[in-house]
Amino acid sequence: MKKSYFLIGTDEAGYGPFLGPLAVTATLWEVDKNIPPEGIYEALAPVVGVSPKEATVAVTDSKKLYKTSVYRSLAGIAPIEKAVLGMQGEEFSPLRGELPWEEAEQGVPLAHTAEEIRMASEEIRRKMAEAGGFLRGVKSELVFPERFNRETRRCGSKGVLLMEVTLGLAAELYRQASGETVVFCDKLGGRNFYLAPLVEFFPEASFAIRHESRDSSEYAAEGLTVRFQAKGEGNIAVALASLVSKYQRELAMLRFNAWWQAKLPGLRPTEGYPEDARRFLAEIEETAEKLGVPRESFWRER
Numbered sequence: 001m002k003k004s005y006f007l008i009g010t011d012e013a014g015y016g017p018f019l020g021p022l023a024v025t026a027t028l029w030e031v032d033k034n035i036p037p038e039g040i041y042e043a044l045a046p047v048v049g050v051s052p053k054e055a056t057v058a059v060t061d062s063k064k065l066y067k068t069s070v071y072r073s074l075a076g077i078a079p080i081e082k083a084v085l086g087m088q089g090e091e092f093s094p095l096r097g098e099l100p101w102e103e104a105e106q107g108v109p110l111a112h113t114a115e116e117i118r119m120a121s122e123e124i125r126r127k128m129a130e131a132g133g134f135l136r137g138v139k140s141e142l143v144f145p146e147r148f149n150r151e152t153r154r155c156g157s158k159g160v161l162l163m164e165v166t167l168g169l170a171a172e173l174y175r176q177a178s179g180e181t182v183v184f185c186d187k188l189g190g191r192n193f194y195l196a197p198l199v200e201f202f203p204e205a206s207f208a209i210r211h212e213s214r215d216s217s218e219y220a221a222e223g224l225t226v227r228f229q230a231k232g233e234g235n236i237a238v239a240l241a242s243l244v245s246k247y248q249r250e251l252a253m254l255r256f257n258a259w260w261q262a263k264l265p266g267l268r269p270t271e272g273y274p275e276d277a278r279r280f281l282a283e284i285e286e287t288a289e290k291l292g293v294p295r296e297s298f299w300r301e302r
Contacts, residue, residue, distance in 0.1 A: 002132060003033040006177035007040075009184045009237025010166045013062060013245035015158070018300045019272030019280065020253045021097065021142040023245040024162065026169035027237050028137040028176060037182065040134065040236045047127040048087075048236075052079050056123055057086045059239045062246035077250055078111035084247045085109055086120035087240060088138055094251045097144040099297060101259030106251060137176060138240070139169050140248050149301045158302045159189030167201040174202065174224070183226040184235050192217055194228055202226075256298070263287055 007029040014022045035043050041050060049055025058065060058079055065079040085092055085108065096102045109117050128134045143151070143165060151161045170183050188194070192212050198219055199207065205221035212218075217228045232238045257269035260280075264287055270280040281299060288295065 004030050004132070004179065005033060006136075006174075006179055006181040007031050007037055007184070007237045008170050008173050008177075008181060009232075009235055009239070009241050010170055011186060011238050011241035011245055012162060012166070013242065014249045014272070015162060016274070017272030018274055018277035019145070019270060019298060020256055021144045021249060022148060022158075022162065022165075023095075023140060023142050023249040023252070024165045024169060025138065025140040025241040025244040025248070026166070026173050027135065027240045027244070028139075028173040029134045029237050030136050030177075031134060032132040035131075037184070037235055037237070043131040044124075044127050044134070047123050050239075057083045057120055059083050059087065059236055059243065061239055062242045065243070066246060074111040077247070080243050080247050080250075081109055081111050082117070082120055083240070083243050085112075085117045086124050087135055088244075089121040089125070091138065095140055095142045095248050097142060097252075099144065100293065101256045102252075104255050104258060106255055108251070110254075135240075137173055138244055139173055140244055141165055141169060142248060142252060145298055145300045146296050149296055152302050157189065159191075163188040163191075163194075163197055164201075167197055170226075171201045180223050181225070183224070184232055184238050185226070185228050186232055186238070187217075187228050187230045194226075195219060198226060260284055260287075263291070 008026055010026045012022060012024045014020055031040060041048065045055065047056045048059055050058060050060040052058040062080055066076060094106060094108065148161065152158050155161055155164065166185055166188055170185065174181055174183065192214060194217055195207060195209060202224065205224050207219040207221045210218040210220055215230055219226045253272060261267045261269065264284060267283060270276045
């Protein structure tokens with residue numbers, strides 16, 4: 001029997017906007033002991049790679065694949081969609097909140113045919129089986145504005161909120177692993193020191209500090225290593241988490257925009273980032289008041 005280890009990667013989308021949810025994802029992988037995290041791309045080539053020109057599916061930082069707003073062209077979301085739906089197959093499901101605009105019907109895929117996704121998914125599954133089996137689970141969470149505001153008031157900053165959601169997802173997937181596990185996270189909350197939150201979210205582990213610096217901070221316990229790395233999207237587990245988070249947020253923003261455009265024909269959609277979010281807020285504010293939709297349900301304080 002081949003020996004393996006488990007790899008968890010986390011990332012987010014929507015940290016900066018004033019509108020729409022913060023999306024956070026963790027992915028769980030089982031990897032042959034002979035393949036280091038940086039060797040997974042090679043093991044899955046040419047089916048999975050970092051560029052759409054070199055592979056059937058590109059799994060890389062979402063910012064490198066997302067070229068234009070989905071509202072201008074569905075082609076902008078196409079490579080992300082192919083990676084997310086192709087890697088997850090039938091396991092993928094759009095996340096929803098309990099808000100009026102979350103009730104709208106929404107089918108996926110958006111920019112591909114179902115047959116294109118099915119073929120990509122089958123090719124990925126065959127390649128993973130050949131390489132020994134990798135992706136084992138994906139867990140995402142959408143933090144909508146009302147909760148975002150409540151939680152940031154409680155903990156003091158959106159950086160701490162992001163850290164709590166991220167480590168919660170990572171800990172949940174860690175408990176699904178059944179062997180030595182390595183967790184990769186981006187630097188969270190603008191900090192270099194993570195021992196206290198790790199103890200909170202992984203109470204069963206006795207961590208020792210390996211190093212703590214601006215570039216990376218690493219902690220080790222028996223059978224578990226957690227590394228916080230600046231710009232860690234070169235790791236495939238982190239990269240897929242980035243893509244899933246981006247796709248889940250885009251689906252949520254499509255629902256949000258469609259709902260408001262139905263109330264206000266001619267309203268330009270928004271991606272939710274500060275300057276345009278203020279324009280959007282000014283245009284919907286009167287209608288929101290008439291409809292009894294409280295600002296806190298869609299507007300972030302930070």
